[in-house]
Amino acid sequence: xxxxxxxxxxxxxxxxxxxxxxxxxxxxxxxxxxxxxxxxxxxxxxxxxxxxxxxxxxxxxxxxxxxxxxxxxxxxxxxxxxxxxxxxxxxxxxxxxxxxxxxxxxxxxxxxxxxxxxxxxxxxxxxxxxxxxxxxxxxxxxxxxxxxxxxxxxxxxxxxxxxxxxxxxxxxxxxxxxxxxxxxxxxxxxxxxxxxxxxxxxxxxxxxxxxxxxxxxxxxxxxxxxxxxxxxxxxxxxxxxxxxxxxxxxxxxxxxxxxx
Amino acid sequence: xxxxxxxxxxxxxxxxxxxxxxxxxxxxxxxxxxxxxxxxxxxxxxxxxxxxxxxxxxxxxxxxxxxxxxxxxxxxxxxxxxxxxxxxxxxxxxxxxxxxxxxxxxxxxxxxxxxxxxxxxxxxxxxxxxxxxxxxxxxxxxxxxxxxxxxxxxxxxxxxxxxxxxxxxxxxxxxxxxxxxxxxxxxxxxxxxxxxxxxxxxxxxxxxxxxxxxxxxxxxxxxxxxxxxxxxxxxxxxxxxxxxxxxxxxxxxxxxxxxxxxxxxxxxxxxxxxxxxxxxxxxxxxxxxxxxxxxxxxxxxxxxxxxxxxxxxxxxxxxxxxxxxxxxxxxxxxxxxxxxxxxxxxxxxxxxxxxxxxxxxxxxxxxxxxxxxxxxxxxxxxxxx
Ligand SMILES: Nc1nc2c(ncn2[C@@H]2O[C@H](COP(=O)(O)OP(=O)(O)O)[C@@H](O)[C@H]2O)c(=O)[nH]1
Ligand SMILES: [Mg+2]
Numbered sequence: 001x002x003x004x005x006x007x008x009x010x011x012x013x014x015x016x017x018x019x020x021x022x023x024x025x026x027x028x029x030x031x032x033x034x035x036x037x038x039x040x041x042x043x044x045x046x047x048x049x050x051x052x053x054x055x056x057x058x059x060x061x062x063x064x065x066x067x068x069x070x071x072x073x074x075x076x077x078x079x080x081x082x083x084x085x086x087x088x089x090x091x092x093x094x095x096x097x098x099x100x101x102x103x104x105x106x107x108x109x110x111x112x113x114x115x116x117x118x119x120x121x122x123x124x125x126x127x128x129x130x131x132x133x134x135x136x137x138x139x140x141x142x143x144x145x146x147x148x149x150x151x152x153x154x155x156x157x158x159x160x161x162x163x164x165x166x167x168x169x170x171x172x173x174x175x176x177x178x179x180x181x182x183x184x185x186x187x188x189x190x191x192x193x194x195x196x197x198x199x200x201x202x203x204x205x206x207x208x209x210x211x212x213x214x215x216x217x218x219x220x221x222x223x224x225x226x227x228x229x230x231x232x233x234x235x236x237x238x239x240x241x242x243x244x245x246x247x248x249x250x251x252x253x254x255x256x257x258x259x260x
Numbered sequence: 261x262x263x264x265x266x267x268x269x270x271x272x273x274x275x276x277x278x279x280x281x282x283x284x285x286x287x288x289x290x291x292x293x294x295x296x297x298x299x300x301x302x303x304x305x306x307x308x309x310x311x312x313x314x315x316x317x318x319x320x321x322x323x324x325x326x327x328x329x330x331x332x333x334x335x336x337x338x339x340x341x342x343x344x345x346x347x348x349x350x351x352x353x354x355x356x357x358x359x360x361x362x363x364x365x366x367x368x369x370x371x372x373x374x375x376x377x378x379x380x381x382x383x384x385x386x387x388x389x390x391x392x393x394x395x396x397x398x399x400x401x402x403x404x405x406x407x408x409x410x411x412x413x414x415x416x417x418x419x420x421x422x423x424x425x426x427x428x429x430x431x432x433x434x435x436x437x438x439x440x441x442x443x444x445x446x447x448x449x450x451x452x453x454x455x456x457x458x459x460x461x462x463x464x465x466x467x468x469x470x471x472x473x474x475x476x477x478x479x480x481x482x483x484x485x486x487x488x489x490x491x492x493x494x495x496x497x498x499x500x501x502x503x504x505x506x507x508x509x510x511x512x513x514x515x516x517x518x519x520x521x522x523x524x525x526x527x528x529x530x531x532x533x534x535x536x537x538x539x540x541x542x543x544x545x546x547x548x549x550x551x552x553x554x555x556x557x558x559x560x561x562x563x564x565x566x567x568x569x570x571x572x573x574x575x576x577x578x579x580x581x582x583x584x585x586x587x588x589x590x591x592x593x594x595x596x597x598x599x600x601x602x603x604x605x606x607x608x609x610x611x612x613x614x615x616x617x618x619x620x621x622x623x624x625x626x627x628x629x630x631x632x633x634x635x636x637x638x639x640x641x642x643x644x645x
């Protein structure tokens with residue numbers, strides 16, 4: 001993969017004074033702000049920034065943690081029990097980030113498409129609907145389920161089916177359970193070498209709550225997932241630049257040896 | 261509503277007390293010709309004339325048009341004129357209900373019941389007509405006849421075919437949408453238990469704003485992606501501000517100033533035609549008398565279950581077996597009551613409503629009937645329920 005972490009997006013920008021101002025547009029009194037389809041974050045004129053929208057399909061076998069991951073990224077309650085998702089559900093997540101080269105701030109809008117495995121098998125229209133005009137696919141495996149990791153290659157070829165220009169990212173879920181992990185660092189390194197795909201790690205567990213004891217602390221929640229959101233932003237943005245002919249396409253053989 | 265078939269539908273809205281026209285809207289008319297003021301005046305006049313003589317004029321028919329009148333909360337009069345073939349009192353009545361609900365959705369009931377500034381109200385109402393039309397247009401563009409808006413988990417507005425779904429399907433669909441965790445959009449295969457139990461349809465939901473979803477029931481087309489990225493912005497974005505204003509008030513609250521007769525602990529009011537209900541276990545003026553809200557809810561539920569199952573005409577689902585006692589009579593019960601040590605309960609089955617009341621034990625049993633009739637009148641703001 002041609003994009004090494006931090007090369008396109010400034011990694012800890014959300015912690016800087018400037019980044020915090022942008023972050024304030026997706027928070028309200030430390031709670032995550034939620035936006036309907038006809039709304040968007042409102043920026044003061046001096047902070048004007050473009051919005052980059054991406055459709056991202058979340059793929060992986062049942063129970064691997066797709067719905068939990070999307071909820072965590074969106075700042076919503078992560079459901080404790082596993083309920084099979086009965087159709088397609090989509091979620092928008094806004095994330096401000098800073099481009100390293102131009103120093104420009106952007107608002108990324110990720111539109112996650114999540115669907116249950118059973119629905120996918122039962123209804124023919126679901127997989128094509130999820131892939132239609134998608135910019136990226138996330139392939140999930142679970143650190144606590146070796147078989148989900150071993151299944152990645154066949155999953156990737158099954159789902160991708162020749163869509164070349166898609167950004168493909170592998171996400172290891174349930175990383176908080178690393179004590180029980182079935183998948184080692186060496187496995188991951190080997191996988192990266194063979195597939196040249198970026199691998200991100202995700203802990204989809206509810207973070208701290210605000211003083212009322214109920215509402216999730218939106219700021220803390222964002223801090224937990226900033227590395228994943230920046231990772232997605234980086235690869236999707238870079239792919240856009242390649243498609244527009246603004247940067248050279250990744251060279252075969254380049255390798256990402258870093259640990260996100 | 262305004263479909264092909266030649267005819268046109270005109271909707272008039274006036275203040276009930278003074279007859280000031282608030283808006284007039286036509287659908288399906290070849291040219292947008294406005295009704296002359298004199299016609300509006302006489303249509304309202306004939307209804308008011310009747311009201312002054314204690315006659316309720318509900319509908320009238322000529323060779324080529326159909327008129328239905330309805331007064332809402334003693335405050336707003338809606339009149340619909342239709343020259344469409346096959347227009348029925350039922351469908352036109354529903355159209356009036358929808359129009360009024362659309363007004364409530366935007367403005368809140370309070371604004372409509374206590375009209376303070378007529379000019380202001382006229383301006384605000386222009387928008388609410390827009391939402392109903394927008395829903396029709398949105399559903400139409402998605403090649404669907406079934407569209408609705410769910411606000412705060414409650415069905416707020418729907419296209420006519422949506423209302424024609426089985427009552428149970430209506431309920432289940434709004435429950436489903438209201439109970440799922442929030443998502444920007446959904447594409448759920450669903451089976452309609454009555455309409456299509458074996459062939460799946462697609463339920464599409466689009467969260468316009470947190471707490472406000474536009475829903476469609478579709479066939480194989482259109483793709484969710486198209487609905488989300490093209491249709492939603494095209495139809496709903498222009499209504500951002502009025503929609504934002506309408507997600508805040510709770511649509512189920514009683515109009516302010518509504519009081520129930522003393523001794524009423526809880527009520528359940530069913531609007532039979534609209535297939536909707538309102539209820540409260542702490543209605544205004546009920547204070548902390550006797551039973552706790554939880555006990556009130558349980559007692560009211562038991563009373564409802566008893567009366568609905570045994571005595572009142574059964575709607576929607578197959579009728580349960582009748583008691584031998586009841587089966588022996590040629591008529592059905594219109595009123596029911598129960599007296600217990602902790603409470604009394606009274607139910608009325610009226611043409612348009614069913615009311616179930618829970619009352620304090622000190623209310624004399626002989627006073628239950630007039631008291632319940634008064635409660636029904638106050639809750640529906642209607643002289644003839
Ligand atoms: N500890 C932990 N549990 C997780 C994580 N992700 C998912 N889960 C749990 O795994 C189960 C299945 O997750 P879900 O997201 O519903 O799976 P899906 O079928 O892929 O959508 C649920 O009980 C989740 O709470 C994670 O990162 N950490
Ligand atoms: Mg799921």
